[in-house]
Amino acid sequence: MQELGPLIKAAILGIVEGLTEFLPISSTGHLILAGELLDFNDEKGKAFLIMIQTGAMLAVMWQYRVKFWDLTVGLFSRRDAQIFVAKLFVAFLPAAIVGLLLGGLIKTYLFGSIPVAIALIAGAFVILAVEHHYKSWRVESVDDMTFRDALMVGLAQCFSLIPGVSRAGATIIGGMLCGLSRKAATEFSFFLAVPTLIAAGAYDFMKLGGEFSAEDIEILAVGLIVSFISALICIRWLLRYVASHTFNVFAWYRIALGIIILAMVW
Numbered sequence: 001m002q003e004l005g006p007l008i009k010a011a012i013l014g015i016v017e018g019l020t021e022f023l024p025i026s027s028t029g030h031l032i033l034a035g036e037l038l039d040f041n042d043e044k045g046k047a048f049l050i051m052i053q054t055g056a057m058l059a060v061m062w063q064y065r066v067k068f069w070d071l072t073v074g075l076f077s078r079r080d081a082q083i084f085v086a087k088l089f090v091a092f093l094p095a096a097i098v099g100l101l102l103g104g105l106i107k108t109y110l111f112g113s114i115p116v117a118i119a120l121i122a123g124a125f126v127i128l129a130v131e132h133h134y135k136s137w138r139v140e141s142v143d144d145m146t147f148r149d150a151l152m153v154g155l156a157q158c159f160s161l162i163p164g165v166s167r168a169g170a171t172i173i174g175g176m177l178c179g180l181s182r183k184a185a186t187e188f189s190f191f192l193a194v195p196t197l198i199a200a201g202a203y204d205f206m207k208l209g210g211e212f213s214a215e216d217i218e219i220l221a222v223g224l225i226v227s228f229i230s231a232l233i234c235i236r237w238l239l240r241y242v243a244s245h246t247f248n249v250f251a252w253y254r255i256a257l258g259i260i261i262l263a264m265v266w
Contacts (some may be wrong), residue, residue: 018230
């Protein structure tokens with residue numbers, strides 16, 4: 001696939017990002033694999049893969065624009081808005097700290113096909129185990145979450161720093177383990193994506209932004225726009241899906257993909 005033009009590669013990666021960011025199948029894992037297939041896996045390419053996640057973040061903000069506007073307007077005047085933002089901060093903090101401390105080591109040693117495949121399969125068995133025992137919940141809405149719930153989801157998100165685990169999978173399954181409904185866990189995962197993806201994209205842009213040329217900015221814009229559109233489609237579909245389905249199908253997909261990757265490497 002090396003003969004494809006850079007804009008086509010950016011569009012393909014944007015589609016992969018948008019369709020996988022909010023599903024429990026690991027967007028980073030899929031992007032790493034797609035980047036290797038497209039020969040888009042040098043240091044600049046790895047930064048590109050992280051920065052186009054901003055497009056998916058913007059899709060969340062558009063889907064929940066009323067909620068985000070309400071939070072923005074009420075942040076300095078309403079107690080409920082302040083509490084919700086504080087919960088997001090509590091959930092965001094653990095992965096931010098661990099990412100700063102271990103991000104370089106993770107990119108050096110875990111950004112590869114075999115670690116991704118192992119994480120995909122291991123995460124699948126966690127999903128299947130949780131779904132097997134998940135019978136009831138105590139938190140129906142994200143507004144009813146406690147600070148302890150937010151912290152536990154934040155600690156679960158730390159596992160998503162391992163490529164192949166899945167940020168969405170870690171936060172959703174972590175939320176379900178805390179007693180959140182599938183809908184509440186999924187929506188909180190969406191909201192938590194906003195500060196997480198902003199921080200990840202901004203950090204990488206500050207480190208490597210000066211190395212991007214005018215042509216690279218055009219490629220980045222294509223990736224962002226395509227990821228925004230595909231992520232918005234995925235978010236709306238997932239909200240309908242979780243209303244009446246488990247996450248088992250994603251677990252079996254992870255196992256199949258992990259086995260295929262290991263077989264191809266072998």
